[in-house]
Amino acid sequence: MLEDELRRIAKIVGSNITSSVSGDGSPLYRAALHLPLQGGKRMRPFLVAKACEAVGGTVEGAVPAATAIELLHNFTLVHDDIMDNDLLRRGVPTVHTLWGLPLGILAGDLLFAEAFEVMLSSKGEPERRRRAASILARAMIVLSEGQYMDMSFESRVDVSEVEYLDMVYRKTGALFQAAGELGGVMGGGDERSIASLGAYGKNLGVGFQIFDDYLGMTSSEEVLGKSVGNDIREGKKTLIVIKTLQTPAGELLLSSLGKKSASDTEIETLVKSIKAEGVLDYVRGRASSYVNAAKAAVSNLSESTARAQLIELAEYAVSRSK
Amino acid sequence: MLEDELRRIAKIVGSNITSSVSGDGSPLYRAALHLPLQGGKRMRPFLVAKACEAVGGTVEGAVPAATAIELLHNFTLVHDDIMDNDLLRRGVPTVHTLWGLPLGILAGDLLFAEAFEVMLSSKGEPERRRRAASILARAMIVLSEGQYMDMSFESRVDVSEVEYLDMVYRKTGALFQAAGELGGVMGGGDERSIASLGAYGKNLGVGFQIFDDYLGMTSSEEVLGKSVGNDIREGKKTLIVIKTLQTPAGELLLSSLGKKSASDTEIETLVKSIKAEGVLDYVRGRASSYVNAAKAAVSNLSESTARAQLIELAEYAVSRSK
Numbered sequence: 312m313l314e315d316e317l318r319r320i321a322k323i324v325g326s327n328i329t330s331s332v333s334g335d336g337s338p339l340y341r342a343a344l345h346l347p348l349q350g351g352k353r354m355r356p357f358l359v360a361k362a363c364e365a366v367g368g369t370v371e372g373a374v375p376a377a378t379a380i381e382l383l384h385n386f387t388l389v390h391d392d393i394m395d396n397d398l399l400r401r402g403v404p405t406v407h408t409l410w411g412l413p414l415g416i417l418a419g420d421l422l423f424a425e426a427f428e429v430m431l432s433s434k435g436e437p438e439r440r441r442r443a444a445s446i447l448a449r450a451m452i453v454l455s456e457g458q459y460m461d462m463s464f465e466s467r468v469d470v471s472e473v474e475y476l477d478m479v480y481r482k483t484g485a486l487f488q489a490a491g492e493l494g495g496v497m498g499g500g501d502e503r504s505i506a507s508l509g510a511y512g513k514n515l516g517v518g519f520q521i522f523d524d525y526l527g528m529t530s531s532e533e534v535l536g537k538s539v540g541n542d543i544r545e546g547k548k549t550l551i552v553i554k555t556l557q558t559p560a561g562e563l564l565l566s567s568l569g570k571k572s573a574s575d576t577e578i579e580t581l582v583k584s585i586k587a588e589g590v591l592d593y594v595r596g597r598a599s600s601y602v603n604a605a606k607a608a609v610s611n612l613s614e615s616t617a618r619a620q621l622i623e624l625a626e627y628a629v630s631r632s633k
Numbered sequence: 634m635l636e637d638e639l640r641r642i643a644k645i646v647g648s649n650i651t652s653s654v655s656g657d658g659s660p661l662y663r664a665a666l667h668l669p670l671q672g673g674k675r676m677r678p679f680l681v682a683k684a685c686e687a688v689g690g691t692v693e694g695a696v697p698a699a700t701a702i703e704l705l706h707n708f709t710l711v712h713d714d715i716m717d718n719d720l721l722r723r724g725v726p727t728v729h730t731l732w733g734l735p736l737g738i739l740a741g742d743l744l745f746a747e748a749f750e751v752m753l754s755s756k757g758e759p760e761r762r763r764r765a766a767s768i769l770a771r772a773m774i775v776l777s778e779g780q781y782m783d784m785s786f787e788s789r790v791d792v793s794e795v796e797y798l799d800m801v802y803r804k805t806g807a808l809f810q811a812a813g814e815l816g817g818v819m820g821g822g823d824e825r826s827i828a829s830l831g832a833y834g835k836n837l838g839v840g841f842q843i844f845d846d847y848l849g850m851t852s853s854e855e856v857l858g859k860s861v862g863n864d865i866r867e868g869k870k871t872l873i874v875i876k877t878l879q880t881p882a883g884e885l886l887l888s889s890l891g892k893k894s895a896s897d898t899e900i901e902t903l904v905k906s907i908k909a910e911g912v913l914d915y916v917r918g919r920a921s922s923y924v925n926a927a928k929a930a931v932s933n934l935s936e937s938t939a940r941a942q943l944i945e946l947a948e949y950a951v952s953r954s955k
Contacts, residue, residue, distance in 0.1 A: 339781040390742060394735035413716035413784060416738060417777055420712060423745055424773035431767035438759040444766055445753035451746035455739055459661040462735060 321353035342418035362494020364617035375433030382426035450489035457481025487516025510608035518601030524549035540578035643675035664740035684816020686939035697755030704748035772811035779803025809838025832930035840923030862900035
């Protein structure tokens with residue numbers, strides 16, 4: 312049921328991306344559309360659409376905002392892949408890998424501009440559109456700060472849980488929060504509902520990201536589409552890493568952290584000792600807490616199919632296998 | 634007189650950049666503010682302010698839009714410097730040279746977001762702010778296309794004058810056009826005045842850029858702050874290059890075009906033969922035509938100090954020495 316609805320919204324947004332970012336078929340536009348047309352979960356557009364419905368709006372009225380947020384999300388992925396020098400994304404080569412660095416930067420910039428164009432040129436009440444675009448601009452500032460924090464963590468081993476959670480809020484939670492608020496604004500919700508939907512998004516986003524890190528250590532390569540323990544090899548300061556460094560298993564972790572050549576067996580042994588320290592349970596528990604906070608945040612909205620779907624989405628975020 | 638007013642507006646916009654893009658003093662914010670706080674001519678903000686006054690608005694009412702356009706202009710410079718691998722800008726090291734590639738990209742992205750934040754969160758009539766931000770988003774799409782064209786010209790020797798002018802319109806004219814329109818919109822001008830101010834900006838921008846290329850071949854290193862003929866060494870397809878390739882001097886030009894090691898004497902000899910073919914006069918004439926079109930575009934606006942200053946700015950664009 313939820314997956315059908317996710318697919319339905321994803322399809323609407325996908326079509327709107329194609330028709331909005333029409334371009335001229337040049338390498339610039341092909342590079343820009345490479346990632347957005349690959350698909351992905353489209354969770355943010357779904358959140359915009361359902362938040363809009365939850366306050367009495369329609370999916371149709373949410374489409375420009377849903378499209379804008381998906382374009383912005385893809386913009387951040389294109390540039391993050393350059394900054395992190397990642398070669399693969401969603402199982403296919405990244406934009407700068409295919410088109411080179413200059414066009415990778417430019418394709419990202421174009422997606423950024425197209426997102427605001429879609430949001431601002433759409434039909435509808437001017438003040439709602441202005442406010443929605445303003446929410447997006449603010450979110451992009453916070454996301455830049457999050458990306459900077461993430462990069463600056465790479466060279467540190469003393470990152471605290473509080474710092475990590477602040478980074479995850481900025482890098483992931485802020486755009487989910489914006490998605491909730493956008494839906495509330497475009498659906499004509501009152502201030503209290505808009506705030507509730509923002510709180511839902513923020514907590515969902517943070518919980519989702521923590522659970523993502525958890526999956527990256529506990530799932531299988533076949534399911535993930537990437538090696539288990541990749542975060543360890545890349546030296547990422549995930550919550551699992553931060554918590555493990557505070558346990559006796561920390562020493563073992565340090566010998567593999569950032570070691571690109573770490574073997575699967577090495578990672579397997581490491582995961583076992585991290586698990587034995589109770590870190591995996593702790594991290595999954597943290598993800599669940601955030602998701603519960605997300606569910607609680609929408610409890611004051613009137614009952615509706617959309618609200619039920621938001622609650623279902625939250626549950627999916629911490630029960631999925633990939 | 635004009636220079637005093639340019640300085641006055643530049644100071645107002647500079648202060649507003651500092652107070653709007655407050656940040657946390659982190660390297661991210663220092664990288665983002667590096668270029669905008671270096672100064673520059675601030676011609677685009679001046680255009681916004683004067684266009685606003687020309688339709689009966691105030692400089693104060695134009696400040697958010699003027700700030701936004703200057704931030705966007707600086708965003709494009711930061712990213713263009715990365716794409717072109719330029720080490721110096723306004724006589725100081727470029728952002729990515731000082732802070733590295735990842736932070737260079739991110740600093741640009743932050744400026745982009747801050748520009749829309751300043752524009753959209755400002756006080757004032759919602760529809761004007763929405764429309765102004767929409768004009769900016771559209772301009773940024775066109776600018777991306779212009780940057781792509783400019784990059785794709787590098788590997789070609791058959792770029793036509795028409796293609797070059799289309800590129801210059803996209804890369805430079807579009808943001809000047811947006812500046813004129815923004816001033817008109819924020820000042821509450823009627824549609825005809827907004828269109829006139831846009832046409833003024835568009836023609837001024839193209840004329841300004843053509844004259845810039847002209848100066849790069851005819852001025853002196855002391856005045857320019859960079860070597861005469863740098864465009865030749867970098868293999869840029871300026872109008873001078875395009876026209877020269879159609880003359881007997883084309884062969885001589887091809888032997889130096891894109892040759893980083895070309896000596897000053899080599900460039901001097903080349904400039905002489907380009908001049909002898911009448912190319913320099915032709916190019917200066919083209920710049921003047923655009924500037925005359927810019928002046929004509931504002932002739933239907935009511936007489937005002939601001940309109941007189943716009944005309945003065947147009948004349949300055951093709952009479953300046955740097």
